[in-house]
Structure formats: structure tokens, C-alpha cells
Amino acid sequence: MKTMVDINADGYLDIYVCNSGDVSGDSKQNELFINQKDNTFKEEAAAYGLADKGFSTHASFFDYDKDGDLDVYLLNNSYQAIGSFDLRRNERPKRDVLGGDKLLENQDGIFVDVSEKAGIYGSVIGFGLGVTVGDVNNDGWEDIYVSNDFFERDYLYINNRDGSFKETLTASINSISGASMGADMADINNDQKADIFVTEMLPSNYERLKSVTTFENWDKYTYNVKNGYYHQYTRNTLQLNNGDNTFSEIGRLAGVEASDWSWGALFFDMDNDGLKDLFIANGIYRDLTDQDYLQYVSSDEVINSIVTNNQVDYARLIDIIPSNPIENQAYKNLGDLKFNRDAALGLETKGFSNGAAYGDLDNDGDLDLVVNNVNMPLFVYKNTSENKTNNHFIQFNLKGTGKNTFAVGTLIEVSQGDNTYSVAQQPIRGFQSSMDQRPHIGLPSDNSVQVKVTWPNGMVTIKDEVQTNQLLQLEMLDGVVNTNLSEAPDAIIFSEINAVDAYVHQENNFIDFNRDRLLHHMMSTPGPKSAIGDLNKDGIQDVIIGGSKGFRSEV
Numbered sequence: 001m002k003t004m005v006d007i008n009a010d011g012y013l014d015i016y017v018c019n020s021g022d023v024s025g026d027s028k029q030n031e032l033f034i035n036q037k038d039n040t041f042k043e044e045a046a047a048y049g050l051a052d053k054g055f056s057t058h059a060s061f062f063d064y065d066k067d068g069d070l071d072v073y074l075l076n077n078s079y080q081a082i083g084s085f086d087l088r089r090n091e092r093p094k095r096d097v098l099g100g101d102k103l104l105e106n107q108d109g110i111f112v113d114v115s116e117k118a119g120i121y122g123s124v125i126g127f128g129l130g131v132t133v134g135d136v137n138n139d140g141w142e143d144i145y146v147s148n149d150f151f152e153r154d155y156l157y158i159n160n161r162d163g164s165f166k167e168t169l170t171a172s173i174n175s176i177s178g179a180s181m182g183a184d185m186a187d188i189n190n191d192q193k194a195d196i197f198v199t200e201m202l203p204s205n206y207e208r209l210k211s212v213t214t215f216e217n218w219d220k221y222t223y224n225v226k227n228g229y230y231h232q233y234t235r236n237t238l239q240l241n242n243g244d245n246t247f248s249e250i251g252r253l254a255g256v257e258a259s260d261w262s263w264g265a266l267f268f269d270m271d272n273d274g275l276k277d278l279f280i281a282n283g284i285y286r287d288l289t290d291q292d293y294l295q296y297v298s299s300d301e302v303i304n305s306i307v308t309n310n311q312v313d314y315a316r317l318i319d320i321i322p323s324n325p326i327e328n329q330a331y332k333n334l335g336d337l338k339f340n341r342d343a344a345l346g347l348e349t350k351g352f353s354n355g356a357a358y359g360d361l362d363n364d365g366d367l368d369l370v371v372n373n374v375n376m377p378l379f380v381y382k383n384t385s386e387n388k389t390n391n392h393f394i395q396f397n398l399k400g401t402g403k404n405t406f407a408v409g410t411l412i413e414v415s416q417g418d419n420t421y422s423v424a425q426q427p428i429r430g431f432q433s434s435m436d437q438r439p440h441i442g443l444p445s446d447n448s449v450q451v452k453v454t455w456p457n458g459m460v461t462i463k464d465e466v467q468t469n470q471l472l473q474l475e476m477l478d479g480v481v482n483t484n485l486s487e488a489p490d491a492i493i494f495s496e497i498n499a500v501d502a503y504v505h506q507e508n509n510f511i512d513f514n515r516d517r518l519l520h521h522m523m524s525t526p527g528p529k530s531a532i533g534d535l536n537k538d539g540i541q542d543v544i545i546g547g548s549k550g551f552r553s554e555v
Helices: 207-211 218-228 293-295 301-306 314-320
Strands: 002-004 015-016 029-036 040-043 055-062 072-075 102-107 110-113 127-132 141-151 154-158 166-168 185-187 194-200 239-243 246-250 264-269 277-282 331-333 337-343 353-359 368-373 379-381 392-399 410-416 419-424 433-435 441-442 449-454 458-464 471-475 530-533 543-544
Touching: 002 055, 002 471, 015 194, 040 110, 055 127, 072 141, 127 185, 141 185, 207 293, 264 433, 277 368, 293 301, 301 314, 392 449, 410 441, 458 471
Parallel strands: 264 353, 353 433, 392 471
Antiparallel strands: 002 015, 015 029, 029 040, 055 072, 072 102, 072 127, 102 110, 127 141, 141 154, 154 166, 185 194, 194 239, 239 246, 264 277, 277 331, 277 353, 331 337, 353 368, 368 379, 392 441, 410 419, 410 449, 449 458, 530 543
């Protein structure tokens, strides 16, 4: 995976390459190619402290400590075989120099591992596939979402604004994707709050669903929850930001829960109507989950033909794995938290796709798309929406200061009429994906707009009566002090009281699925009934809460 970043603040983009895989004799450390400004590059990863030898899958550069330079979250994938873990042991707090993620602080141009003191997990159980950076709680400091494959749960790191993070996923999110792959963070409903989308491997096609998908039974699910791996499900998840440090999972409500073996996901406004649409890259070159293959390869006859004198014929083992190209998927944002898969968008080509990048390649005011593929040419899509819609846009060329030349971490808000549209300057996204260094906002009309830019240093630039359909040049040096930092919070309507002391509902352990296997959810455990009434005739309402089977009711 390649990340474009101006690492030495000379105004030219450099290339950081994450290497993964254990090839005998191969120098697998990560590489950093410094732009020499003459169409050549020089490899200098070791000199910058970035020659990590882990199985790196992604790197996101951002200024987590607000000191004016770019630090990096380095996402690593575990080198340990998935079947070798003892899931009963909590390995999450244990650090592993190769298998664990790292947060590296930029200290005068040298990147130093500060993961432990910053509160970042670095365990070998982290099969990291996606890292997405953005401000999820609107405090002006960037947070981190990490999507982990296999049994380990995802991580949500909230920036403490003191050089450290607090991992809050279980307190903020009720359920997550199981084998989490890519992710993206964007404001999907224009409420100025960052929402989170995570891809998984649930097919939308019925034939694929029956031929490549297995679901965990209830016992395995409860076992994982008991051992700290949280509530994980085989489907994409869309986490709607509630604005109170919690999220609501609305993937099925929005219609984006099933898209097949999905990797990179990107939210961007495909038709410049002011609503961010969704692209999902799909495909696996060798479909390891094909049920016919798994049944075939487990037979004694096939095993004996592949294994001779305890030597495995890996070429034959791999060659018999099915290889079926599948469609990428594109979803039109309809508003009201609804998305509609739309092949007419022209992005549903079959292939083996993973990472993607969007940007205005031809400078015509709409976003084009490039999709990476395995063992086949890449896809390049030209956006032709200007020929079909009457929508408009505004783009931004941001000039930072000091060691953050592209002003990474900037938040842009554009108001037109009663609506406000926002985008963050964070070019590195999700699973091995990225976006144009020039942030783009689509607009439903050509009326003039107000632009508010909040720079990484906290300064603000506000411009009124800005014309649409232009590339606006803005500089961080022109920012002024933000005078709205002390806005009063919204009035609280409800407050919690402890009127019922020390009451905890106890549920019996009957499992409905053991009797009725086709239930979508258990019917015997929805929670207790409750009622109010004056039981002792003292003129004050009392509360009675019913007990589950084997437990008495409480008054």
C-alpha cells in the first residue's frame, strides 16, 4: 500500500510504501521514497525511523498532537496463524514489535514509537485492515477508527488532547462488523458529524450468500462476547454519529449491509447533489470461503493427492481454489439515511478490486475514480455527471504552514441556504484508499455560499458570498482566532435519577435458537415488563418489575 505525503514539508509529495508478507530473502521493511524534485525519488525510510518490518497494511499521516507536523498511525497485520490463538486469554494489552499497530510521533523529522504512552494497542491479535482518521466528537482534534479482521474487535480511539488516546469502542458503539475490512468516515446526512462505515463479506447475491457464507452459531457468538471480543456480526455496518459520543448502527436501515467480499469503501458525492454517495470495491482472487471447495479439499482422497511424505503441494492446493470476479458496488445517497444500489452509475465492473482513490482528474468539477485490481488492469472511471445533472461544486486548494504543507486535518463547512455541507482534509482513507489533496463539495444549486474553514491550528477562515463552480485558494496564514469556541451546549431535557436502588434484572439462560433455529432473534429475552401503581394506597406511585423464569418480581 502506498501513501502520498509531504513528509519533509518541501511542497512535494513523497511516497511511503507499506510492505506485507513473509517472502524468503525479501527485504520486507517499509520504504519511504523522498521526492528529489527532478522526477526522481530516493529511498530514506531508515533515516526517518519508518523502516518498520511488520506486516504493514496501511499508514495514515496526521497531526495528532497539534504541534504542527505530521505524525503517523502505522497499521500492522498479525503474522501469527489465525488458528493458533487461545481466545480465552486477553492478549490485547500485550505489545508485539512486529504484529502490533504503532503510533509514531514526528520528533524533528524522526518518527518515534509512542504507542504505549499514547494508549494505542499493539497486540499480535490485531489483524488490522483499515485505519481511518477524523474528528468524531467535533472537538477539533482528530480521532482514529481501526477495523480488525478475524476475531479481534475494532478500536475507536478518542483523542484526549494531551498526546494520548482513550479507546472507547464498547462504550460508544453497540455492534460492529465481524471480519472488518475497509472503512471510511464521512458526514452522510449533512448534520456536521462524522459517521463511520465498515465493510465485511456478506454477499447481496442469493447464490453467493448460499455458496460462500458461514455464520457463527449462538454458542460461538456468546463465547466471543464473554472473552472480550464484543458483539460482531457478518455484515457491513454504518455507524450514525449521535453527537453524544455514541453511534447507532443503521447499515440495514440504510440498505448497505451486504456487498460481498468488500475491501475499500469511499464516500464521495458522485453527482454533485450535496449528498455523499458510496463506492465499495469487491473481490478476492482466490475465494477461500467457497463451501464446495472447503468440502472438496477436506476429503481424504484430495488430501492424499496434495500431501506426500508430509510435504504439501502448495501450488496444487492454491490452483484448485475458485477464482470468480464479482461486481464492485455503488450506492446513491437518497437522503433520509437511505442508500440505493445503482448499477446505472457505471461503477459495477466485475473484477478483483481492493483499494480505490477519487479525485477530479480532468479538472472539470466532478470526481473521477481509480480502482486497484489484483492480477488484472486497474479501472479508471471518468465522471460524466456534468452532462446529466444541473448540480454544482466548490473545490479547495489548501496551503498549510510549517511542516503541514497540505493542511491535513482541516475541516471545511460550506453553507448554502438552510443546508451546510462539510468535508475534512484527510487524503488517506479506509483500506489502502485515498482522495484528491483538493477537498471537493457538491452543491445542488449555483447560489453563492458561505465558507468556513477550521485549520489544524484552530484558526478559522470565513468567506461570505463565494461563487460556486471554482477552485478556491486558501492559506492557513490567513486564519483568525475562532471566537465561537465557547458556545453554550444544548439544554438538557432529561436527567437521570437513581429512584430504584440497586435493581439489576437477572435473565434465565434458556436459548431459543436451540429449539427454533430460524428465529432472527430470541423471543424469550426482550426484557422484563414493568408497571406503576399505588400498591400500598399512600398516594404515591410505586413500581413493579417482572422477573424472568426462576427469579421473583421486584416491587
